[in-house]
Amino acid sequence: EPEVTQTPSHQVTQMGQEVILRCVPISNHLYFYWYRQILGQKVEFLVSFYNNEISEKSEIFDDQFSVERPDGSNFTLKIRSTKLEDSAMYFCASSRSGVVAEKLFFGSGTQLSVL
């Protein structure tokens, strides 16, 4: 079965540094998402992306965050100046369409540790 691929699996960075988390969604999928899970907490929606635009973003997704689809296969999440509280597992997901009852395919996640 096709998979969503995320790299790196672990990322350690210093507070204030920029990080870019990378994702390769499933090839025929058109909708892309980022979620995060802080240790011991719920999985939280960050942003959805379609047709090279943000469709929806949560309150968490402030000006420090940005997303990009730089080519036909990659989807990235950039955190401009990381904070300690950005430490979390970040999941990329994709779906074939924007139909409401559509399942999401998730990657294995990138564990971000901000020191």
Next chain:
Amino acid sequence: SQQGEEDPQALSIQEGENATMNCSYKTSINNLQWYRQNSGRGLVHLILIRSNEREKHSGRLRVTLDTSKKSSSLLITASRAADTASYFCATVLHGSSNTGKLIFGQGTTLQVKP
């Protein structure tokens, strides 16, 4: 209180037994989905039930939805050690235009002992 509360938080059973996990929510939904997460891995979609459906089956999984009580349950029958994982319910709110905004519950950690 929040959308998507699950109980129990943790469940430990013997292989072969059935496991039941419950999810309650507060706001009207379009659909409710269940996901599994193995330790250190991503979320895997298990089953989706629409707000106008009451029950769905997929293999050893049975999901029910009671919109009057705003609750859902996931039943795993004849559990196996490989079913050991965390299970999350996730809702898509009624009126949502974007399929990707799932609101997750806290999850139930299931341990199936061989």
